[in-house]
Amino acid sequence: MPNKKSTLQSTILLLLLQVLNLINVTHVRCKSTIEPCSSTDSCNALLGYTLYTDLKVSEVASLFQIDPIALLTSNAIDISYPDVEHHILPSRLFLKIPITCSCVDGIRKSVSTHYKTRPSDTLSSIADSIYGGLVSADQLREANSISDPSVLDVGQNLVVPLPCTCFNGTDNSLPAIYLSYVVQPIDTLAALAARYFTTLTDLMNVNAMGSSAIDDGDILAIPIPACASNFPNYAADHGLIVPNGSYAITAGHCVLCSCGPRNLNLYCMPASLAVSCSSMQCKRSNLMLGNVTVQQGSGGCRVGSCNYDGFANGTILTALSASLQPRCPGPQQFPPLTAPPTTVPRASIFAPAPSPLSHGAGPLSPKSSVVPASGSFPGVQPANGPISGLTSGASYACSLLNPLPALTSALVFSLVKLMISMVL
Numbered sequence: 001m002p003n004k005k006s007t008l009q010s011t012i013l014l015l016l017l018q019v020l021n022l023i024n025v026t027h028v029r030c031k032s033t034i035e036p037c038s039s040t041d042s043c044n045a046l047l048g049y050t051l052y053t054d055l056k057v058s059e060v061a062s063l064f065q066i067d068p069i070a071l072l073t074s075n076a077i078d079i080s081y082p083d084v085e086h087h088i089l090p091s092r093l094f095l096k097i098p099i100t101c102s103c104v105d106g107i108r109k110s111v112s113t114h115y116k117t118r119p120s121d122t123l124s125s126i127a128d129s130i131y132g133g134l135v136s137a138d139q140l141r142e143a144n145s146i147s148d149p150s151v152l153d154v155g156q157n158l159v160v161p162l163p164c165t166c167f168n169g170t171d172n173s174l175p176a177i178y179l180s181y182v183v184q185p186i187d188t189l190a191a192l193a194a195r196y197f198t199t200l201t202d203l204m205n206v207n208a209m210g211s212s213a214i215d216d217g218d219i220l221a222i223p224i225p226a227c228a229s230n231f232p233n234y235a236a237d238h239g240l241i242v243p244n245g246s247y248a249i250t251a252g253h254c255v256l257c258s259c260g261p262r263n264l265n266l267y268c269m270p271a272s273l274a275v276s277c278s279s280m281q282c283k284r285s286n287l288m289l290g291n292v293t294v295q296q297g298s299g300g301c302r303v304g305s306c307n308y309d310g311f312a313n314g315t316i317l318t319a320l321s322a323s324l325q326p327r328c329p330g331p332q333q334f335p336p337l338t339a340p341p342t343t344v345p346r347a348s349i350f351a352p353a354p355s356p357l358s359h360g361a362g363p364l365s366p367k368s369s370v371v372p373a374s375g376s377f378p379g380v381q382p383a384n385g386p387i388s389g390l391t392s393g394a395s396y397a398c399s400l401l402n403p404l405p406a407l408t409s410a411l412v413f414s415l416v417k418l419m420i421s422m423v424l
């Protein structure tokens with residue numbers, strides 16, 4: 001009798017283990033927020049990227065085929081440093097990569113990035129390591145119609161589809177730019193909300209989440225408050241939007257625009273890089289781009305300014321503005337610049353650091369880095385990437401895509417019940 005009972009017990013235990021294993025397997029499939037689209041317009045967006053190894057500024061830029069200066073300004077790194085494009089950035093540094101988000105096959109994504117394969121690359125190493133989980137091996141295989149992933153030719157030019165969202169450039173009707181963020185093992189949704197000056201509810205709404213649970217490797221869309229532009233349609237940089245706490249370079253490296261910290265009004269001025277530029281003086285005035293004049297009168301303060309109005313046909317467009325304000329504005333404030341980082345602060349590896357902009361370190365302090373906590377430990381890569389465009393349409397997140405865990409918990413529950421009744 002006791003023998004029979006224990007055989008039954010072990011059979012059930014085995015079953016239980018198998019079910020638990022099933023949970024393990026199904027649980028690691030992760031997802032990204034997908035925005036359906038129909039128009040052909042594009043927008044500015046950001047990718048949250050953690051360096052997989054030490055890389056020069058120019059190497060990171062070429063990995064994503066973007067302008068190295070734009071990479072630096074997006075991360076509020078001082079571009080006046082000598083030879084800054086050849087500066088070596090440390091492994092595990094977290095950077096915001098500025099990209100153009102397009103509408104392809106009905107969903108928002110960026111398809112302007114290509115990667116040339118090198119010896120010993122595999123689809124997984126390209127996806128999980130080199131591109132930090134922003135793309136999955138499956139997405140690479142699909143996008144490049146690779147039938148046999150085990151044979152990658154060296155020098156093969158792969159398109160790297162990258163996740164992005166526009167959501168009309170707004171969040172709760174306020175200007176915002178969206179960061180595609182790969183969830184790291186230590187992240188919680190609440191900590192991410194705090195780090196990016198938003199709320200848990202807002203993140204859950206944006207990502208259409210039913211709960212605040214997130215998994216490693218999930219890709220979230222994080223809205224960052226931003227300064228919107230209002231350039232005419234025909235301007236090459238129409239729709240320029242600059243996230244709070246950073247800069248953008250435009251007009252052929254002639255104009256530098258900033259956003260924050262005091263208000264979210266876009267402020268642009270001459271970039272003073274060594275390039276030849278068209279006139280940056282406002283017509284019928286002696287004001288230059290970015291100049292502001294104030295005149296205190298009895299009725300208030302007369303504020304005049306020469307503003308940037310876009311780049312069209314190689315010409316820097318300017319607009320003179322005049323207004324009467326209750327009080328005269330103080331001098332323009334700028335987001336603090338940091339020196340090109342050489343180390344990843346230890347604290348940021350183990351705990352979610354505050355935003356680089358909120359730690360109040362003075363300009364050019366090398367310690368105030370652009371590293372809001374990559375959660376990855378040395379050598380540990382997220383095991384899994386997102387599943388690509390699985391659904392047609394709606395944005396979804398982990399918990400919604402995964403009906404199986406619920407099913408399996410129910411199964412476990414009934415098995416446990418069964419087992420208890422057997423033993424008794």
Ligand SMILES: *[C@@H]1O[C@H](CO)[C@@H](O)[C@H](O)[C@H]1NC(C)=O
Nearest residue numbers: 020021022023024025028383
């Ligand atoms: C769960 O999955 C991980 C990797 O996906 C594996 O290393 C581990 O052994 C699995 N655990 C069980 C109980 O199967």
Ligand SMILES: *[C@@H]1O[C@H](CO)[C@@H](O)[C@H](O)[C@H]1NC(C)=O
Nearest residue numbers: 167168169170173174175228
């Ligand atoms: C899109 O954003 C603009 C402002 O940038 C706003 O006027 C418009 O109502 C928004 N459209 C939708 C559908 O939210």
Ligand SMILES: *[C@@H]1O[C@H](CO)[C@@H](O)[C@H](O)[C@H]1NC(C)=O
Nearest residue numbers: 269270287288289290291292
């Ligand atoms: C106007 O802007 C130019 C370029 O930024 C600057 O060199 C100059 O000092 C400014 N003049 C005034 C009066 O603010």
Ligand SMILES: *[C@@H]1O[C@H](CO)[C@@H](O)[C@H](O)[C@H]1NC(C)=O
Nearest residue numbers: 233234235311312313314315
């Ligand atoms: C740009 O230049 C072309 C020809 O040089 C002209 O046809 C076009 O109207 C110009 N566009 C603007 C916005 O000035």
Ligand SMILES: *[C@@H]1O[C@H](CO)[C@@H](O)[C@H](O)[C@H]1NC(C)=O
Nearest residue numbers: 197225244245260261357358
């Ligand atoms: C912009 O960033 C600064 C810190 O750099 C922060 O104090 C401010 O609240 C932010 N503004 C918005 C609207 O999030």
